[in-house]
Amino acid sequence: MSAARVERARNSGALSFSILMLYVALPYGVAALTGTPEPNLGALAAWHSAAESVYCEEGLTPVTVILMVETLSMIVAALLARRSGDRWGALGVALRRDGGHLLAVMLLIGLPFLISWQTESSVCTRGRAFYWESVLIDAFILAILAISYNLLFGFTGVVSFGHALFFGLGAYIVGLLMKHLGAPWWLAILAALMGGVLIALVKGVVGLRIKGLYFALFTLAFAQVFFLLAGNRLMVNITGAEDGFTFKVPDWLNTTQNRFFFYLATLAVLVLAFVVVRRLMNSPTGRVLSALRDNESRAQMLGYNTFYFKLISIVLAGVLAALAGVLRGVALKGASPGVLSIDFTITPLIMVIIGGVGTFIGPVLGAFLIHLTEEALRDTVITIGTLSVNIGERWALILGLLFILIVLVFPRGIVGSVQAWWGRSKR
Amino acid sequence: MTTTTPPALRSTTLRQSLIVSGLFVVGLLVINFVFFPPSTVVTVVLSGLYQGMLFFLVASGMSIVFGLLDVLNLAQGAFFMIGAYAGFAIYGTLPESVSLEVRFVAALVGATVFGGLVGLAVEVGLLRPLYARPVFQIVLTFGLASAINEIVRAIYGPAGLIPIDPPAFLDTTLAIAGGRFETYRVFIIAVGLILMVGISLLLQRTRLGIVIRAGVQDREMVEALGINVRRVFTLVFMLGTAVAALGGMTAAPFLGAYPGMGTDFLLTAVIVIVIGGMSSYEGTAIASILVGLTRATAEQISLQYLNTPILASVSILIFMIVVLLVRPSGLFGKE
Amino acid sequence: MSALLSVEDIHTFIGQFHILEGVSIEVPANSITALLGRNGAGKTTSLRSIIGLNPPSRGAIRFQGKVISGQRAFEIAQLGIGYVPDYRAIFRQLTVEENLRIAERKKGDLDRKKAFILALFPDLGRLYAWPGGQLSGGQQQMLAIARALVPDNQLLLIDEPSEGLAPVIIEQLMAAIRQLSGQTTVLLVEQNFRVARVLADRYVIVEDGRSVHSGLMADLAGDQALINRYLGAA
Numbered sequence: 003m004s005a006a007r008v009e010r011a012r013n014s015g016a017l018s019f020s021i022l023m024l025y026v027a028l029p030y031g032v033a034a035l036t037g038t039p040e041p042n043l044g045a046l047a048a049w050h051s052a053a054e055s056v057y058c059e060e061g062l063t064p065v066t067v068i069l070m071v072e073t074l075s076m077i078v079a080a081l082l083a084r085r086s087g088d089r090w091g092a093l094g095v096a097l098r099r100d101g102g103h104l105l106a107v108m109l110l111i112g113l114p115f116l117i118s119w120q121t122e123s124s125v126c127t128r129g130r131a132f133y134w135e136s137v138l139i140d141a142f143i144l145a146i147l148a149i150s151y152n153l154l155f156g157f158t159g160v161v162s163f164g165h166a167l168f169f170g171l172g173a174y175i176v177g178l179l180m181k182h183l184g185a186p187w188w189l190a191i192l193a194a195l196m197g198g199v200l201i202a203l204v205k206g207v208v209g210l211r212i213k214g215l216y217f218a219l220f221t222l223a224f225a226q227v228f229f230l231l232a233g234n235r236l237m238v239n240i241t242g243a244e245d246g247f248t249f250k251v252p253d254w255l256n257t258t259q260n261r262f263f264f265y266l267a268t269l270a271v272l273v274l275a276f277v278v279v280r281r282l283m284n285s286p287t288g289r290v291l292s293a294l295r296d297n298e299s300r301a302q303m304l305g306y307n308t309f310y311f312k313l314i315s316i317v318l319a320g321v322l323a324a325l326a327g328v329l330r331g332v333a334l335k336g337a338s339p340g341v342l343s344i345d346f347t348i349t350p351l352i353m354v355i356i357g358g359v360g361t362f363i364g365p366v367l368g369a370f371l372i373h374l375t376e377e378a379l380r381d382t383v384i385t386i387g388t389l390s391v392n393i394g395e396r397w398a399l400i401l402g403l404l405f406i407l408i409v410l411v412f413p414r415g416i417v418g419s420v421q422a423w424w425g426r427s428k429r
Numbered sequence: 430m431t432t433t434t435p436p437a438l439r440s441t442t443l444r445q446s447l448i449v450s451g452l453f454v455v456g457l458l459v460i461n462f463v464f465f466p467p468s469t470v471v472t473v474v475l476s477g478l479y480q481g482m483l484f485f486l487v488a489s490g491m492s493i494v495f496g497l498l499d500v501l502n503l504a505q506g507a508f509f510m511i512g513a514y515a516g517f518a519i520y521g522t523l524p525e526s527v528s529l530e531v532r533f534v535a536a537l538v539g540a541t542v543f544g545g546l547v548g549l550a551v552e553v554g555l556l557r558p559l560y561a562r563p564v565f566q567i568v569l570t571f572g573l574a575s576a577i578n579e580i581v582r583a584i585y586g587p588a589g590l591i592p593i594d595p596p597a598f599l600d601t602t603l604a605i606a607g608g609r610f611e612t613y614r615v616f617i618i619a620v621g622l623i624l625m626v627g628i629s630l631l632l633q634r635t636r637l638g639i640v641i642r643a644g645v646q647d648r649e650m651v652e653a654l655g656i657n658v659r660r661v662f663t664l665v666f667m668l669g670t671a672v673a674a675l676g677g678m679t680a681a682p683f684l685g686a687y688p689g690m691g692t693d694f695l696l697t698a699v700i701v702i703v704i705g706g707m708s709s710y711e712g713t714a715i716a717s718i719l720v721g722l723t724r725a726t727a728e729q730i731s732l733q734y735l736n737t738p739i740l741a742s743v744s745i746l747i748f749m750i751v752v753l754l755v756r757p758s759g760l761f762g763k764e
Numbered sequence: 765m766s767a768l769l770s771v772e773d774i775h776t777f778i779g780q781f782h783i784l785e786g787v788s789i790e791v792p793a794n795s796i797t798a799l800l801g802r803n804g805a806g807k808t809t810s811l812r813s814i815i816g817l818n819p820p821s822r823g824a825i826r827f828q829g830k831v832i833s834g835q836r837a838f839e840i841a842q843l844g845i846g847y848v849p850d851y852r853a854i855f856r857q858l859t860v861e862e863n864l865r866i867a868e869r870k871k872g873d874l875d876r877k878k879a880f881i882l883a884l885f886p887d888l889g890r891l892y893a894w895p896g897g898q899l900s901g902g903q904q905q906m907l908a909i910a911r912a913l914v915p916d917n918q919l920l921l922i923d924e925p926s927e928g929l930a931p932v933i934i935e936q937l938m939a940a941i942r943q944l945s946g947q948t949t950v951l952l953v954e955q956n957f958r959v960a961r962v963l964a965d966r967y968v969i970v971e972d973g974r975s976v977h978s979g980l981m982a983d984l985a986g987d988q989a990l991i992n993r994y995l996g997a998a
Contacts, residue, residue, distance in 0.1 A: 161564060208754065215501065215567075216757045219703055223746045223753075226696065230746075234739040344692075348575060355568065396583055402576030409569045410558055433890050639866050643855040650853035653815050654867050655841035655915065 014096035018104060021096070025076070025108055026266075029068040033057050036064065057115070057262075058126035066115040073108050080105065103276075110269055113138070114262065125262050135265045136257065136333075141373040142268040143329050144353065146275045148365035150322035151350035153279050156360035157288070158315040159295025161218040163347055164205075164225030168198050168320040170342030172327020174232065174241070177337045181249035182240065191328050198324030199317055206313040225342065233339040246338025257333050268329055272366070275322050280362050282318070291315055295360075352405050358417030367417055372401065446760040450715050457722050464730060472610060473725045479614040481721020482621025486676025488698040488705075488713050489628060490669020496645035496708025498662050499563055500556060503570040505673050506695025507577035508544050512674025513686035514581055516540035520593050530596040537678050544674020545667045552666040557659070574691065582688045589687025613682060620679050624672060625714050632710060641665060645708050697724075700749040706762025716760060720745050766829070768793040768949050769814070769919055774823030774833070776806075776813045783809045784820065785973040789951070791919070791966075796941070796950040798964035798981065800957065802996055806973040807953040808850055811921045814951075815847040816840040827919070842869060846912030850923035850953070854904045856897030860888055863896050863907055869915035881910045884940045902933035909940065913948075920944070923953045938963055957995055961985050969994045 030053055037052035057065040083090060083097035090097070097104075114125045114135050123129025147169055154160050175194035179185040185193070209220045231237075233244045241247060257264045282288050290311050293301045302308050331337050340346075350365070357368020380394040393400065412419045457477075461470045491505045516536035523532045555573065559566045594600060601612045632638035640661055644651045652658045677690070684690060697720065705716030724741050731740030752759060769791040776784040784806050791797045799807045812818040814825055816837035825833035832840050841847065855863055864881070868874050882889040885906040891899060899907060905925055912920050925941070926934045934956075941950065941963055954960040960967070960981070967984050969977040971994055984990060 161567075212753055212757045216703070216753055218567075219699060220750060220753045222696070222699070223749050227743055227746045227750075230739055230742050235737045236735060236739070348571065351568065352572070396579070399576060399579030399583055402572055402579055405572040406555065406569060406576060409565050409572065410555065413562065413565055433893075636865070639858065639862050643858055643862075643866050646855050646857060647853055649817055649837075650849065650855075651866070652837045653817060653841055653847045653849075653853075654911075655838050655869050656866075657836075657838045 009092075013092035014099065017092055017096040018100040021076075021104060022107060025069075025072050026111065028072065029057070029065040032068060033063075033065050054126065058124050060118060060124045060129070061122045062119045063115070066112070066119050069108075069112040069115055073105070073112060076101075076105055076108060107269070107273055110138070111266070114265065126260075132261060135261050137374065137377045139257070139261075139265055139268050139329075139333055141370050142265075142272045143326050143333065144349065144373055145366045145369035146272050146326040146329070147323055147346070148350040148353040148357070148369045149272075149275050149279055150319045150326065151347075152354045152359065152361075152365040153282075153322070154315055154319040155351070156354055156364070157279075157283055157295065158291045158312060159298075160312055160315060161214060162221045162316075163218050163344075164221030164223075165319075165323060165350060166342055166344060166346035167201065167205075167221075167225035167228055168323035169327040169330070169346045170228065170232070170337070170339075171197055171201060172324035172329075173331030173334075173337040173341045174327075175324075176328045177247065177249045177331045178240065180251065181247060187252055187255060194328045194331075195321055195324055198320045198327075202317040202320030203313070205320075206316040210309055210312055210316075222344075225344070225347070229339055229342040229344075232342050242338070244339060246336055246340075248336035251332055251335055255332055256335070264333065268333075271325060271329065275325070276362065276366065278318075279322075283362070287311070287314065352401060354415070355413075356405065356408050356415055358415030358419070358421075359413075361415070361417040361421065364415050364417040368415065371416075376401075443761070446712075450719060450760060453719055454722065457726050460730075461726055464733070469729065473729050474722065475610050475614060475618070476728075477722035477725030478718065479617045479621075479721070480724055481718040482618050482625075483676055483680055483694065484697050484701050484720055485621055485625060485714060485717035486679070487673045487694050488701040488717055489624070489710065490666075490672050491698055492702045492705070492708060492713040493641065493645075493710060494666055494669045495702065496710075497641060497648070497665050498556075500566045501570070501699075501707075502666070502669065503567060503695065503699075504551070504574040504577065505669070505698060506691030506693070507574040508548065508670040508673040508691075509677040509680075509694050510581060510686065510688070510691035511547060511577065512540040512544050512677030513681040513684070513690065514585065514590070514677075515543040515674065516678030516681050517590050517593060517686050529594065533596050536593075536681075537675065540678035541671045541675040544677075545671035547674075548667040548670025549663060551670070552663045556666070557663075574695065578688050578691065585686075585688075587688060589685045589690075592682050592685040595682040611683070617679055620675075624675075628672075628710065629714075637661075637664070697745065700745050702759070703749050704752045704759055706759030709759065709761040709763070712759055712761030720748070723748055766793075767791055768828060769951065770826040771810070771814065772824045772826070774810075774813055774820035774825060776809055776818050776820045778809065778818060783818075783973055784813065786823075787813075787970060787973065787975045789968045789975060790978070791949060791951050793918075793949050794945065794947075795965045796945045796952055796963050797966045797968065798960040799951060799953045799968055799970060800960060800995055801970035802994075803955070805970045807970055808923055809973075810970065811847065811849075811923050811951070811953060814840075815845060815921060844916060844918040846915070846917035846920045848908045848912050848920065848922045848925065850927065852904050852908045854896040854899070854907055857895055859893050859895055860891050860899070860907055861893065864911055864914050867911045867914040873914050873916070877914050881913055884913075884943060885910050902929050902936075905929060905933075905937060906940070909937070913944070918949060920948055920950045922950060924955055925952070926954065926956045926959050934959060957991065 033056035034049050034053040037054070037056040039048035039052040039055070043051060057063055080097050080101035083094050083101060086094075088094060114131050117123070117134050118125045118129070118131035121130035123131045125131050125135070147165075150168075151162075151165050154162055154165070172194045175197045176190045179190040179193055180187070205221065205224060209217050209224070212220055232241055235243045237243070254260055254263060283291065290301065290306050293304075293306070294308055294311055298308055327341060330341065350369075353368035353372055354365045355368070356372065357366065358364025376394075376397050379397070382393045384391050384393065408415065414422060458470075458474075461473055465473065487505055487509050490508075491502050494500060494502050516539065519539040520532050520536040523535060527535075551573065555569060556566060559569060595613050595616070599613045599616050602610065632642055640651060640656055644658060644661060648658055676694075677686075701716045701720050702713055704720060705712030705714070724745050727744035728738050728741035731738050767790040769789070771787060771789040773786050773788050774784055775782065775786060787806065787810050789797070789799065789810070799810060801807050809818060813820045813833070816832070816835060816839070820833050823833070824831050827840075827843055827845065832843060855866070858866070864874050887903055888906060888910055891903060896904065896907065909920075909922065909925065912922075922941070925937055929937070938959060941952070944950065952960065952964060954963075961984075964981045967978060967981050968975055977990065977994060
């Protein structure tokens, strides 16, 4: 690649980021300028309260309008870039490569506003939009978890049946530290992530000596031990045993009050996770991981220390899962043994497989599709003849059957199958 | 022509494993006698045996199927549950006029057959298409277990069914060495032993057994000898699920039937086959007893000193982890 | 000319690798045909294609006039083809007797053939109750061949029987195989040209996945140039 092109590629990442920042900053700035600040507050707080006064309104707000205009311009720019982006330098590269993803993130940022407009509710207080924010936050968290599982299973080819361990540990550590030790939020989160790293290292160093299937069973046993420990009555005063425990979070992290901010924060973490994994897989390290997945003995013969690379993958996947766990703990302001249960290993597995194992967007798509559909159909009842099925109640069953179908017929998942079909039709 | 007898009938590693297992059992008994009065020891040992037998019923199918098909059937626990529910259904549909004994036996037999038939459907419909992709096979059985759980939950509701009564002659309590023990649990031990011996005879004395043992070592060669290996796979899979279903129905009179029962036994079955050696039948048999005894001992200690049964499950999990780290192929697996 | 086995220009893939790129073999009944060639030429794959373990993607294989390529391996075996792979494939944890029993296709096969087999390979009688894994290399090879004799097979596919065996044992094996050729047809892959030369009536040479030369062994034996060209230092 010519030096100029390399330069442009490098700058395009920063440019994509800047586009996103602009997208958010513009409406926020306008809102802050035109809004009514609350009296008796410091400069920064007043600025923020002014913005709030605008975007928390019900229905169609100036913020919503600006967001829509921005999104439309983005669509136009992306389409134009497809045609003549070569002449646009770094910007062209950014738009062509990331256009779709940027658009998706923009839509997600604007979605609550769209809902608030359609339902005449506020993004900031109880109402339809508020409710859907909470649903989407869960979807984001699950998507992060799915991305982490895909890194391990889809990209590196390591089968793990104990992924819930990291997720649960994240929630438990952050909660326990804040509750019993009064730790500040940043310390608790950091500790939870460190805990994830530590456990991943232990798991990897101890377990990776064992071959594939046995390692998977080892992870299952390992996770199960923690699950049992969390639910046991001996530590009921600390962990709350089967019922779990709750803890207090600072106001700005409290989803009951400041849900929209948490929504944006979780979305930001999701984007971060996505970018990190994609960066990793496109780097030389990532290529080794892929080679490892396809043929481990061959990679070893080529001289790669496969143990070290698998360890990297386990640790990164563990940290991301722990991060998802932290978000969940904070969002729910509590944790219970359920987060360590096998449910949270099965769920990302299903999402990854349905979405598309070994693809970048697959796990995210899978998570969104499954969680949002479950939510949307929660109260729908289908009647066939004399048999009536409440989809909400039978969701686990429907999901299980769908999962079996996908494994049999579309093992590449949705994204994978589309990609394969796309590739074939191009030839 | 005179046939000579082979030299050492058992290799050294096999002898080692047997000695280790023996020592382990002795160790457990010692622990028992140290901590508990003799009457409790008897209860614990019998409890360990009957639990072990139930584990064996689930694990034996899993282990042979794994050896022959290279598939870890994670839906085996679900078949255990299916057996219990099918037994209940049969028990309930037969008219009251039919005696308890007959209904009970009918339930046992029916559950076993039903488990086998569902296994047939699963193997032919779901597993065969995936022979070439073993990772997906495991994943599929995972999903299948979940789906079966949900189907049962949909039909019968999330709350369990109340245990049915076993026939009168089994519904008594025995006094053994000062401890009380329900006869039904002895029945379970008997059923387990019968199957242990029966399956062993099948493997050692019948043509099917030879084919299975050969297939575990070299599937391809068995096929090249003119044997339809795929049909053998299906048959073996069916037998595995039928035995698991039998286990479920056998356990029904005191466990009842509830949607989660499969998962509990699945995990323990996995522990058993890992410890025993994943494709070794003898390993599974011996390991199920070891795991049962360990679990019972740990449970008693846990209840006595910690007032919670948690050590029971944790102990066998740690047992499995230790085996995985020291000798992943298990006590009797080949490596 | 009615060959018992007729391999017609087969192509076989293993994964993405194009191993056989046009192999043709004619095996007349009641003869021993040797499949010769250097290491990696495709001899083992040819046998595996015939028995159906690696079916060919192009070309046809006929046995007794009927097309067998495309059928499952067990179906092909049941037509009367015995396969003795190069790694012997003895079931190590089964006894010698069980190894022979499993090869039965009709009830009583072993009982009928037992005397014949034990006359051919006397050692096996002594070792009848031994687990296959405790036999020496030579004894395992004999067991592998004996196993192919239990059912009524018209064709034996034998892959490198002499590999790794002491010369004395090889002599025994050769005698046994020679005795067989009266009633059974043999397609023999043999790296050891000296063995092949003595045993075989006909030969086919395979090089880089293609059959390149065939004919009577008597002719080949005298043609040193041909031997050097295709079989390297023989």
